[in-house]
Amino acid sequence: MTTRKLGATLLLVAALATVGFLAGRLLLSDDEGTEAQQPSVIDRLDALKTREAQQKAEPRFVGERLGIYIAPSLEEIPAEVRAEDDQLTAAGCAVIPAEQASAIDFPRPLGMPPGYALAEPDVEGSNPWAHACSGRPRLLGWRYSTTGAEGIPANVTIVRSLIRYDTQDVATSQVSTRVIGGREAVVIRPASPDGLAQRVLVYFPEPFGTTSIHTFNLSEAEVLKVAEAVAEATR
């Protein structure tokens, strides 16, 4: 091979390698371009705030579903609905060990879906936590943590209590009843199904009061899985 021929060959190899290098870069940038098209968290939160503002203009839900009364404030809940709980709490309440609230505990063990862990105790001081009023267990609660929308932490608080009402300022269109895990439940839906930065609430009526599920930053579909587990444990 002459020197000229060798030089031409090397040039050709270098040119092909360069084309290959650029093609490799292009392949990766195509992937990144796909990711970049997804709206950012700020964009999604801005859209959420717009939807929430629209919902604020809708009529607020004030009323009863499955024996559970929901209204934006305590003042809007009829006195007769609050009477029993007001009487119970009038003399004051006290924190009790969760074991002492067995009267309102789950009749069957709660089997949460995979990925949920009992959270570190928060402001309540323990997890699960309970309190009693007039010597009667009024509330027993558990808080779970998991990963929610956008890989951001999500909270799930499950409460079994004697309380048959809740104060939630929600649009009428957000409140519905449906059968979950074979049980009738009241559901307060989020403004968007992904649940990002939003709450979803589920209430099961109980002979003693309610079992309620309060979630934050969890998709509606994921909340329904939790609700099915709760329904199973309360049937």
Added chain:
Amino acid sequence: MMRWLALMAVIAGVLAGMALPRPAAGNLTNHQLAVTINPPTLASGSSPTLTCGWHTACSNPPSAGIALDWDDENGNTGNPWHFRGYFYVSDANRTAFKMFPLVSQSGPGICDIMTVWITERHSGQLMAMPTFTHVNITSSTAFSWMGGPWTIYNSRQIGTTIDENDVNCSTGSHVHQSHVGWLPDKVATTTNTPLYPDGPTVCPANDPNATCGTFQNNNINYWIRRFAWAEGACQHAPGPC
């Protein structure tokens, strides 16, 4: 022979193009951002009382944790609470932050928890989640704030304190300030531990409401928690967003 050589050259080029490290994709700006959270109660310039040092539950004695309790000097509830602090941007004064007040949990039987998500406008990503308990939100509108090289103080009323005595998670009107123990990669948080006392250590164990001192709420030295990050840092590891 030439065909094989050409094919090998192209394959080697593609592999090298995909494998070799790339520049920061233009996402990282090489500027630093930081937010410090200051005491949330009373009007700016006032000195609220710290009623419980670092704790989880201000029980008797308090359990160790990452929250502080701030009194609002008023026995009744319904007093304003604020999201406030100092905002740092390393290169110039500019609007680099956007905040979203959100209800995390509320109801008559449970402790009411609000959060203000701190996002970075450049990347659009969430960077920190401070939380405020025993309060409501009266203005949930998102808002943007400036930061600067010498830091800029910002304060905004978000809501009011609420009565949670029947829930057994609160006594009296105050704000329990904490944060979600999660941070995006590359975001560092620091608590001002040496300044604020550990609850069991300083507050008398037999009196969870004991005074632990007063701290001027717009004093840059009295920050509670500091979040700092490189602008453009991705929420998800590794590499640029």
